[in-house]
Amino acid sequence: MNDRALRSIVISLGGINAGPVREDRFVIVPGSEIMAILCLANGPRRPRGQDRTDHRGLHRDRKPVTAAQLKAAGAMTLLLKDAILPNLVQTLEGGPALVHGGPFGNIAHGCNSVAATRLALSLCDIVLTEAGFGADLGAEKFFDIKCRFAGSTPRPHHRGTVRALKMHGGVKKENLGTPDVAALARGSSTLKRT
Numbered sequence: 208m209n210d211r212a213l214r215s216i217v218i219s220l221g222g223i224n225a226g227p228v229r230e231d232r233f234v235i236v237p238g239s240e241i242m243a244i245l246c247l248a249n250g251p252r253r254p255r256g257q258d259r260t261d262h263r264g265l266h267r268d269r270k271p272v273t274a275a276q277l278k279a280a281g282a283m284t285l286l287l288k289d290a291i292l293p294n295l296v297q298t299l300e301g302g303p304a305l306v307h308g309g310p311f312g313n314i315a316h317g318c319n320s321v322a323a324t325r326l327a328l329s330l331c332d333i334v335l336t337e338a339g340f341g342a343d344l345g346a347e348k349f350f351d352i353k354c355r356f357a358g359s360t361p362r363p364h365h366r367g368t369v370r371a372l373k374m375h376g377g378v379k380k381e382n383l384g385t386p387d388v389a390a391l392a393r394g395s396s397t398l399k400r401t
Contacts, residue, residue: 243315245287246308247356248322293323316352317345324357336361372398 214232219225266272274280293307307323310316318338327334338349354361369391370383376394378387 240315241283241287242308243310245290246310246316246318246320247353248291248320249356291322293320293326316348318349318353321353321357324353324359 216231216233217228218231219228274283293305296304296306298304305323305327306319308318308320310318318336324334324336336349336353338345338353350361372394373383373387373390374380374394375397376387376390376392378385378390
């Protein structure tokens with residue numbers, strides 16, 4: 208099912224116990240297994256091993272049912288043909304950013320897509336990727352899952368904004384816009400430790 212169809216739905220249309228008719232929406236759709244598969248795909252073709260891992264349900268004997276067995280793989284690919292293309296957006300500071308995918312770190316690998324990372328690497332020398340759900344789990348999933356699927360070996364670097372370093376140096380949030388070189392120096396020790 209195309210997730211765009213789930214962004215605005217009408218529920219409680221029938222039955223005695225259905226309750227009042229109301230509009231609703233799904234907000235957890237990006238956490239689906241399909242999103243994780245899309246983010247690990249190397250292109251519009253089906254990713255390696257998808258037939259084994261893309262389970263849509265279970266038989267009565269508890270054996271998995273795959274999208275291929277349901278003859279749904281083609282329809283799923285057609286629905287995702289435009290979704291495979293990364294989105295170019297602009298940060299508040301005016302810098303370019305590729306936003307693509309959103310598999311949750313608690314149920315999937317928690318990183319953007321392989322396609323977005325490859326596109327970014329073709330356009331610039333340094334690419335930053337957010338590996339969500341904490342540095343311990345997020346970084347582990349980034350290196351062990353995404354990098355293996357992408358065939359890449361990143362060189363990790365720790366970065367910090369001036370505002371974050373000043374906050375680590377003891378400046379209150381409401382005063383972060385004021386220059387404070389001493390607080391910046393104190394906060395820099397946090398960056399050196401990482």
